[in-house]
Amino acid sequence: DVPRVNGQLAVARAFGDQSLKAHLSSEPDVRHVPIDPSIEFLILASDGLWKVMKNQEAVDLVKPIKDPQAAAKRLTTEALARKSKDDISCIVIRFGQ
Numbered sequence: 001d002v003p004r005v006n007g008q009l010a011v012a013r014a015f016g017d018q019s020l021k022a023h024l025s026s027e028p029d030v031r032h033v034p035i036d037p038s039i040e041f042l043i044l045a046s047d048g049l050w051k052v053m054k055n056q057e058a059v060d061l062v063k064p065i066k067d068p069q070a071a072a073k074r075l076t077t078e079a080l081a082r083k084s085k086d087d088i089s090c091i092v093i094r095f096g097q
Helices: 018-023 055-062 068-081
Strands: 041-045 090-094
Touching: 018 041, 018 068, 041 068, 068 090
Parallel strands: none
Antiparallel strands: 041 090
16 A cells, blocks of 8 residues: 555665666655645654554543653653554644744
8 A cells, every 4th residue: 555666665775776766856856835824733744654543542642741742752651552563753843833
């Protein structure tokens, strides 16, 4: 279920591979999205988190934690407790503080 470049390497691992250069672009896809003032935080995480946790579960865990670093740590700890078998990367960004 992992997207692969030319049926070989996973997309994230293909960057820097000369033999796959023709199949990749180094141009980023950039979008600007206005953030509504009611948005409190943003959770950026790898599938190591999302495979074991629903969006609302993550929101409910993060909401009471004001420190973004502590919130990210809480999410990764919970993913490990749920036996995530993938690597886990997580960043929490709080707005309006």
